[in-house]
Amino acid sequence: MKALEGVKVLDFTHVQSGPTCTQLLGWFGADVIKVERPGVGDATRKQLVDVPGADSLYFTMLNHNKRSIELNSKNETGKEILTRLIEECDVMVENFAPGALDRMGFSWERIQEINPRMILASIKGFGPGKYEDCKVYENVAQCAGGSASTTGFRDGPPLVTGAQIGDSGTGLHLCLGIVTALFQREKSGRGQKVTAAMQDGVLNLCRVKLRDQQRLNAGPLTEYSQYGEGVPFGEATPRAGNDSGGGQPGRILKCKGWETDPNAYTYFITQAAVWEKVCDVIGAPEWKTAEGYAKPIDRLDKLNEIFDRIEQWTMTKTKFEVMDICNPLDIPVGPILSTKEIMEDDGLRATGTIVDVDHPERGTYTTVGCPIKLSDSPVEVTRSPLLGEHTAEILQTVLGYQGDEMERVIASGAVGDANEIAAE
Numbered sequence: 001m002k003a004l005e006g007v008k009v010l011d012f013t014h015v016q017s018g019p020t021c022t023q024l025l026g027w028f029g030a031d032v033i034k035v036e037r038p039g040v041g042d043a044t045r046k047q048l049v050d051v052p053g054a055d056s057l058y059f060t061m062l063n064h065n066k067r068s069i070e071l072n073s074k075n076e077t078g079k080e081i082l083t084r085l086i087e088e089c090d091v092m093v094e095n096f097a098p099g100a101l102d103r104m105g106f107s108w109e110r111i112q113e114i115n116p117r118m119i120l121a122s123i124k125g126f127g128p129g130k131y132e133d134c135k136v137y138e139n140v141a142q143c144a145g146g147s148a149s150t151t152g153f154r155d156g157p158p159l160v161t162g163a164q165i166g167d168s169g170t171g172l173h174l175c176l177g178i179v180t181a182l183f184q185r186e187k188s189g190r191g192q193k194v195t196a197a198m199q200d201g202v203l204n205l206c207r208v209k210l211r212d213q214q215r216l217n218a219g220p221l222t223e224y225s226q227y228g229e230g231v232p233f234g235e236a237t238p239r240a241g242n243d244s245g246g247g248q249p250g251r252i253l254k255c256k257g258w259e260t261d262p263n264a265y266t267y268f269i270t271q272a273a274v275w276e277k278v279c280d281v282i283g284a285p286e287w288k289t290a291e292g293y294a295k296p297i298d299r300l301d302k303l304n305e306i307f308d309r310i311e312q313w314t315m316t317k318t319k320f321e322v323m324d325i326c327n328p329l330d331i332p333v334g335p336i337l338s339t340k341e342i343m344e345d346d347g348l349r350a351t352g353t354i355v356d357v358d359h360p361e362r363g364t365y366t367t368v369g370c371p372i373k374l375s376d377s378p379v380e381v382t383r384s385p386l387l388g389e390h391t392a393e394i395l396q397t398v399l400g401y402q403g404d405e406m407e408r409v410i411a412s413g414a415v416g417d418a419n420e421i422a423a424e
């Protein structure tokens with residue numbers, strides 16, 4: 001038994017944001033039916049191809065635990081099938097450009113007419129307002145949501161981050177909205193519309209930067225390196241390099257091998273509670289009692305000097321040795337792990353966060369499994385579907401098309417290649 005067993009999801013998503021959401025629903029046990037344009041499919045199937053002729057990792061890594069039906073939703077028979085799917089499903093998820101669903105003839109009002117219990121979940125770049133019609137990709141959301149202006153170093157340009165907070169982050173937000181709406185439907189009996197804008201999702205993750213924006217009214221942000229460097233603050237939250245975003249100062253510091261290994265670094269936090277242990281470990285016991293160093297508030301204008309001294313010590317150790325020494329002392333540190341190291345991490349493999357999956361076109365590949373663990377709803381990661389792999393199965397078993405009706409539907413051209421469907 002899986003948490004969302006029995007929930008049918010009509011997955012009209014593409015690229016990254018929507019698919020990450022429906023993949024989570026699939027991992028929690030929902031039956032996810034991915035609708036794709038006949039012969040074309042999700043654009044990511046053929047983007048960044050590494051194995052010629054096979055679905056890309058971009059697609060496979062975002063579309064596990066789903067079934068695929070080819071369906072032209074602009075063809076009359078296609079619309080009939082889509083209407084039947086809306087009748088049968090509990091949740092419909094989409095992240096088309098603004099207005100695309102209306103142009104197909106499936107407005108929220110129409111969907112409610114077909115199935116009043118339907119939960120329609122949508123991701124758009126922006127919420128209602130002057131940018132509501134814009135098409136949006138990841139980095140636009142990072143820029144518009146406050147992430148880029150607060151990421152990077154003060155003397156450099158704004159930076160986007162590698163974590164896909166606009167796409168996958170908004171997918172997560174939407175997923176929470178969907179299960180919340182399913183919970184409410186238990187009591188109300190009604191579906192509802194769930195929307196998550198990528199700008200809003202990024203902003204939610206940048207909450208502490210808006211905290212700092214308002215703290216500026218009360219004076220300089222003392223935990224930022226620029227305070228100690230005597231650089232005045234402007235009118236907006238500045239970029240803070242690798243400064244810790246909280247009240248405990250932290251930095252990324254070089255470790256042994258940094259000259260040749262781009263990831264031979266550690267994050268090091270001088271948490272106030274363990275300051276004396278930090279002083280002992282780095283060989284600066286005099287700082288435990290010295291005027292200007294003993295109290296956290298007195299150290300704020302000396303962070304560059306303090307972290308330089310700590311770095312002299314971390315540079316004599318590998319990032320893993322720093323971890324091994326500091327961890328038992330409760331000094332919070334963290335090695336900068338490369339993607340290669342993460343893929344080889346036994347611990348992440350043991351918990352199913354990193355898994356190997358077999359695929360008929362591309363062989364075995366490694367992917368990120370479900371990062372959320374439910375003790376009563378274990379996740380088995382199954383490979384992504386081939387384009388239209390389940391078209392016949394869904395038409396027959398979910399919608400009940402048989403015999404002449406099935407032939408009519410196939411002949412209409414709404415569901416992909418007739419020979420391929422016959423071969424299923």
Ligand code: COA
Pocket residue numbers: 014015016017018035036037038071072073074095096097098099100101103104123124125134135136137138167
């Ligand atoms: N059958 C028939 N037509 C289909 C179809 C199907 N199964 N699936 C999609 N289409 C059509 C759509 O109806 C749309 O047609 P229209 O323009 O005539 O209305 C068309 O395909 C293209 O869809 P669109 O969403 O505009 O794709 P795009 O490639 O031009 O834009 C995005 C991609 C991501 C920029 C855009 O979808 C978007 O802004 N989405 C919302 C924000 C988002 O999720 N962004 C992050 C993506 S990771």
